[in-house]
Amino acid sequence: MSTHNELIESLRQIVGAPNVLTEGDLTAWVQDWRRRETGKALAVVRPGSTAEVAAVVKACAAARVSMVPQGGNTGMVVGSTPDASGTQVVLSLTRMNQVRTLDAGNLTITVDAGCVLQNLQEACEQAGFLFPLSLASEGSCTIGGNLGTNAGGTQVVRYGNTRELCLGLEVVTAQGEIWDGLTGLRKDNTGYDLRHLFIGSEGTLGVITGATMKLYPLPKAQLTAFAAVPSLEAAVQLLGLAHEHLGAGLTGFEVMGQFALGLVAKHFPQQRVPFWQESAWAVVLENSDNESETHARECFERLLEAAMEAGCVSDAVVAESMAQAHALWHIRESIPLAQAEEGLNIKHDISINVSRIPAFVEETNALLLARFPGARLVVYGHLGDGNLHYNVQAPENEDQARFLNEQEAPMNAVVYEVVDRYRGSISAEHGVGSLKVNTLPKHKSPVALGMMRAIKQGLDPDNLMNPGRVLRI
Secondary structure (H helix, E strand, C coil), X not given: CHHHHHHHHHHHHHHCHHHEECCCCCHHHHECCCCCCECCEEEEECCCCHHHHHHHHHHHHHCCCCEEEECCCCCCCCCCCCCCCCXXXXXXXXXXXXXXXXXXXXXXXXXXXXXXXXXXXXXXXHCCEECCXXXXXXXXXXXXXXXXXXXXXXXXXXXXXXXXXXXEEEEEECCCCEEEECCCCCXXXXXXXXXXXXXXXXXXXXXXXXXXXXXXXXXCEEEEEEEEECCHHHHHHHHHHHHHHHHHHEEEEEEEEHHHHHHHHHHCCCCCCCCCCCCCEEEEEEEEECCCHHHXXXXXXXHHHHHHHHCCCCEEEECCCHHHHHHHHHHXXXXXXXXXXXXXXXXXXXXXXXXXXXXHHHHHHHHHHHHCCCCEEEEEEEHHHCEEEEEEECCCCCCHHHHHHHHHHHHHHHHHXXXXXXXXXXXXXXXXXXXXXXCHHHCCCHHHHHHHHHHHHHHCCCCCECXXXXXCC
16 A cells, blocks of 8 residues: 555655545546446556656556556447556556647648547647547547557548548557657658558557647539448348449448437437438448539439449439538438437447458347347447447336347357458457456457567566456456
């Protein structure tokens, strides 16, 4: 205990007493976003600079106290909150929230890790550029957390995950050293590309404190369409036509099942949900055009005409204004909220090759309904990049907490077994965290796990960086 008291006093000297929280309501830092678990922290430490992060890490390492790096705490897999021991330090990066530099000629922006994603988007837009990462939690998630989890979102079909948007990192190692890799270079073949070790590592290898990210020109026009499709096969066919007609202009392609849309209509009746009662599936697609709105609309109209002639679209609406576009996207973004209103549910964040998604859904639906009669399937997600949120709502009139407690593990086993047979991934964009840490070894090859453990041992031999997440050591 005296060691812990000495550490806390040392941390106060480093970051200032007001930025070391040990008492009062710490829920915002110790409870995960989905409220599945609540931990207990020895202290919540809020450094204001990279040098302070390095000093905090050195102090914790000297005291053999493990650390939990945290951004906006919006993760989905319980990966950025402390355990229940009360012996871990939460390292919150939210005070480090500045844009450092914007290099218009290099099309890059360098920011602190605690910069909120929405603030980064707005800073880029004000300078005449696009930063395309877009997530439902963008008003509170941070770029460091986005990088730590390799976040996806709705624009991956065009711009890739956060990994593809990053050119350089600044990282504090598990030993408290600072690696400055903020070069902004697009070509650098001087050995291992270290940034890729830290991106997606969920804070288990070091602390990301800064990042250099790619920028793009703002599109001249951005149009959104909402299309009714009779089947997932038709949705995949529409995706192929969209690639053919729009090329790089296709920046969003989301699919939503009828039951998922029905939940939005039920719980948010103020939203107008087109076609959901007449169609088994619907798609939201976005066309970003670098020429003009007229050109964008012409391309969209040709695409939808071809899709209707091919029979893969039965009806469609194209937004006539930004307000209408936001309303159409809001339908898609409201599905998780509508699920929460409906009650507890079991979530699966899986990825499959796009061409095999219709067969996967048909097979998995049949297996689940046969074994769990009455289960309600909420299927939606980023069809453009093969990522489905394949979720399950408890049967009506059933005790939802009991259903979740009793059926989550066997239901996960069914879904993940089919994912394996389709050579997919059990975590497409949410990460592993602690929620899937014991599941991962069943679905990752021993060779891959061995290499991951070797990296962890090499960079964090004392297992002080977010232990118990991603890998069991």
